[in-house]
Amino acid sequence: MKICVFGAGAIGGYMGAKLAQVGADVSLVARGPHLSAMRANGLTLIEENATTNVAVTVSDDPADLGPQDYVIVTLKAHSVPAIVGKIKPLMGKTTTIVSGVNGVPWWYFHKVGGALEGTRLESVDPGGVQWDGFGPDNVLGCVVYPAAEVIEPGIVKHIEGNRFSLGEPDGSKSERATALSKVLTEAGLKAPVRPKLRDEIWTKLWGNLSFNPISALTHATLDVLCTDPATRLIARNMMLEAQTIAEKLGVRFPVDVDRRIDGGAAVGAHRTSMLQDLDAGRPMEIDALVRSVQELGRITQTPTPITDTVLGLTQLRARVAGLYP
Template identity: 70%
Template sequence: MKICIFGAGAIGGYLGAKLAQTDAQVSMIARGPHLEAMQDNGLTLMDENGYVNVDVIASDTASFLGPQDYVFITLKAHSVPPVVDKIAPLIGPDTTVVSAVNGVPWWYFYGLDGPHKNTRLASVDPGDAQWNTFTPEKTLGCVVYPAAEVVQPGVIRHIEGNRFTLGEPSGEKSPRALALSKKLIEAGLKAPVRPKIRDEIWVKLWGNLSFNPISALTHATLEQLCTDPGTRAVARAMMVEAQQVAETLGVKFPITVDKRIDGGAAVGAHRTSMWQDLDAGRPMEIDALVGSVAELGDLVGVETPTVDTLLALIKLRAVTAGTA
């Protein structure tokens, strides 16, 4: 099985290091010092079991690798549309593209019955770049739960979590989804194949939608923003609006809003990815995590005033930080 990880940073590196310990032929697309370190010294994973170093095929050029059986895209959501042409050489007639990206996925309405079937989302796929290049029939959904970090070039530290939930847009347990799940499990990961992947996408998005912009604007940790009465109320209002949008689209939430917020508080003094990106001078995942929900609200006729307010604030923060 040939598997390429496009975007071999923290999560992609963790995934690649685990898969490289199986019989899969694993390749990584990266750049800069991280790429050079992997080419010279392999990829090192630090976790609760210690250290492991694995040999991987690392390159900055997809055409060097050719078509794959599976291509994991583990970039930040806004980074994908500009590089679809660079990913394209990895995609052959039988390739499955695994969209392991946060937020509402570009393929969300593919094959979904109802008035919005095959609707394209400009907030996450401007110009339909991914829809036209990857094509939705080749795509497999993935909700990513692990936390990891690049501690130095070529070295990944696993922090917590090992679940990569898979799901077909159609909901079927297809041979390609089951085969990939089996390989991920062989690598020591949890990889359930869910019939309702969109429901799971929304449960994760619930937190990302609210916690990320609030933390970036206030520099409050998850524990702080989820327990402070004022910011908890703002997060709750955003999540209630998102739930109304999602339920209009047929999504069912397995937990309550307050339980989801309590889960965020339990994570502790964690700095969200959007806050980390802001501090590092990197573009934030604003459209995929917040703008997409506002777009969906407009699409289904559900008002999202709190989401819209935070979207305006975090967009201006990106401008003033010079990362827009």
């Protein structure tokens, strides 16, 4: 089984290193100093109980790697449309694209059934580039839970979590899903195959759509924004708007809003990914995490006044910083 991790930064590097440790046929697509360091010195993974270094096959040109059985995309959501053409050399007749990207996925309405079947989301897939380029039948969903960071080129530090939930758009327990689950499990990762992956997508998105933009606007860490009365209320109202949308789409949440916010507070003084990107001058995942919820509100005829307000403020904050078109 040939596996290519496209976007071998923190999360992709963590997964790639774990697969390489058990001898899987894995290759990585990376760029810049991180690529150069891995070529010269291999990939170093720092975990709580061990630091390991593995030799990895890595390139910035997918044509060097050839067709794969699985291409696991671990880029930020806004980066994916631009690289659809670059992934083509990795795709054979039976290649599965594993969408390990935050937020509402571009394939959300594939095989969902009902009146919205086949609906395309402009906020996460402008012009249908991914839908047309990858083909929704070739996609396997993935909800990514680990936290990791590239602490210097070629060195990835794992912070917490090791679950990559997998799921077919139609909810079936397919051979391709179970085969990938087995390989990831052998690498020491948790990779359950979920019949209702969209429920997990929304449970994770619930926090991301609120905590991330609020932190970017206030520079507050999770423990602060989840306990300060004003920001907690804003997050709660955004989450309730999202819950209304999701439940109209058939989603069921395993916990209530306040418990989810308390879970965020329990993480402690964590700076969200959107705040980290803002501080580092990197593009922010505004569209996949927030604008997608606004678009789904329009589709389901659900008012989203608090989400609209926070979205507008966050977009302007990012534009002022030169990080959003």
